Amino acid sequence: MDHEKVNILLVDDQPAKLLAYEVILKDLGENLVIASSGREALEVLLKTEIAVILVDVCMPELDGFELAAMIREHPRFQKTAMIFISAIQVSDIDRLRGYEMGAVDYVPVPVVPEVLRAKIRVFSELYRKTRELERLNQELEDRVRARTAELENSTAKLRESEERRSLAIAAGKMGSWDWDWISGDWMWDEGQYRIFGVTPERFEVNPANVQALLHPDDVDQLRKAIAEFNKGTRAYETEFRTVRPDGEVRWCVGTAAATVDENGRVVRVSGVTVDITERKRAEERQNLLAREVDHRAKNALALAQSIVRLTRADEVKAYVNAVEGRINALARVHTILSLSSWQGAELSKLIDEELAPYSLGGQIRLAGPEVQLLPATAQTLALALHELFTNSAKYGALSTRSGRLTIGWQAEDDLLTLIWEESGGPLVGIPKSRGFGTRSLLASVESQLGGQALFDWRAEGLLCRLEVPLTRKTAAAPAAASKFDAAPSEALQRASG
Structure with missing residues (x-):
């Protein structure tokens, strides 16, 4: 597969071992960078962007632990993946020390080529996906900056207009006023009344x-303005909020200028008021968008790292496939959410995306209304469905042509109920232990969403019921276990495998 090559740094003081690592990792198609000492490795890091560091623990002058500590002290390399290679038996204390220094994994000698390649491949892909997320984040930040610049430019033009203080502009979101400092009489134009949400017939200006x-929090601004004019200030500008009679709060910017007599005493103050509520709201939306982008990027990276660290498999190929499958499921739901500007995702689209790799034709039947899921619910449920499809394709109804799968769902009282029913496949028995897939499914549905996942390991096929709250306020704790309406013979057993 074509992809952007990343740099893998190999650090060892023995040329023969470096050559062996090069031979093992050559098929990955990445750029392999060689360093024969810790100091040489530091020089390379300062000049080159490195995705993964493979370092020997035992080296003269600067050993692997010391090198790792120095690397982690530099802000650029605090997230760089480091894998230690040790030719001696490593104790638990040494392992803990390594992890404290920033290692993400250990590889013992003699090195198993398949294991080393698999570990390097996983961290290389994670590095690539991290960079891709960073690029997307940067693009979005550039857009936010561009829009902010447009807004600032618009605000500058508005202020220029305010400085001209054209009292003739009474339409739109601008108003003008005049205050006789001596008599206390006020004059408002139509725009001023409109901004404050009152009418000349029902409101006396005083x-x-x-x-x-x-x-209430902005009343002091008025008192401060009066005090400034009494001190000799000739112009004043401030932002303040109005509370209309109907309770609506509006943001305004007000400019005022004083007219003085021949003795320098203030005799009149005139000003212009501009309603800037929409600008304030736009700024709030932009700030919220920037925070959400940062939050989503961090959540995606944390979830990907959890998948990599917690996935277990007896074979390297199975491990790589499991990790890739779960990360791809996460990527698919992110694509759906991005198309909706992260407003949500339809359940049917999530299921269709998970079905796509299997091309099973008439083996699967779907039935249910359109249900819109919140972004967090969609992400979690997509990973849960991925585990169900993967297990069915390996061991259940989707592993044979005679197997059948029915997925039905309904939403009532802000609760989504999804029924997964398999039949016609291999005989099913209750698993003896929980795998990562089952544990992650239970943890995500019950702990993260406040729902429940119930399993009935029938001989003719798995029957699973997922109950997921559709609103955040209801996702507090799993409800009490109940019987399946579709399985009157017995209560569902919680998954033990």
């Missing part, structure tokens, strides 16, 4: 009534 329309 200091007490104007103050009553200001947000």
Whole structure:
């Protein structure tokens, strides 16, 4: 598969071992960078972007532990994956020390080529996906900056207009006013009344009534402005909030200028008020978007790292396939969510995406209404469905042509109920132990979503019921276990395997 090559740094003081690592890792198609000492490795790191570091624990001058500590001290390399190779028996204390220094894994000598390749491949792919997420994040940040620049440019033009203080502009979201400092009389134009949400017929303009329309936290702004003019200030500008009679809060920017007599005393203050509520809301949306992008990127990386660390398999190929399958399931649901601008995902689309790799024709029947899932619920449920499909394809109804699978769902009272029913496949027995797939399914549905997952290991095929809250406020704790409506003969057993 074509992909951008990443740099793998091999560190060992023995040329023969370095040559052996090169031969083992050559088929990965990555760039292999050689360093014969810890100091040489540090020089390479400062000049080259490295995805994974393979380092020998025992080296003269600067051993693997010391090198790892120095690498982790540099901000650029705090997330770089490091794998230690040890030719001696490593104690638990040494392992803990290695992990504290920043190692992500150990490889004993003699090195098993397949194991070493698999580990390097996994961390290389994780590095590539991390960089891809960073690029996407950067693109989004660039867009936010561009829009912010447009907004700032628009604000600058608006301020220029305010400085001209054209009292003739009374339409739209601008208003003008005039205050006779001596008599206390006020004059508002139509735009000013509109901003404050009042009418000339029902509102008398005076200091007490104007103050009553200001947000309590911004009343001091009015007092401060009056104090500044009394001190000799000739112009004043501030942002404040108004509270309309119907309770709506609006953001405004006000500019005011004083007129003085021949003795320098203030006799009149005139000003312009501009409603900037939409601008404020746009700024809040942009800030929220930036925080969400950062949060999503961190969550995706954390989930991918958890998958890599927790997946177990008896063979290297099975391990790699399991990790790739789970990460691909996560990538598929991210694609669906991105198309909806992260507003949510339809359950039927999640199921279709998981069905796509199997091409099983008439073996599967789906039945259920359109159900919109929150982004967090969609991500978690997609991984749970992936585990069910994967297990069925390996051991259940989807492993044979005679097997049948029915998936039905319904939503009622903010609770999604999904029934997974297999038949016609190999005889089914209750598993003796829990695998990662079952454990992750239970943990995700019950702990993360506050739902429940119940299994009935029937001889003719697995019957599974997932109950998932559709709103965040209901996802607190799993409800009490109940019997299947579709299985009146016995209560469901919670998964033990």
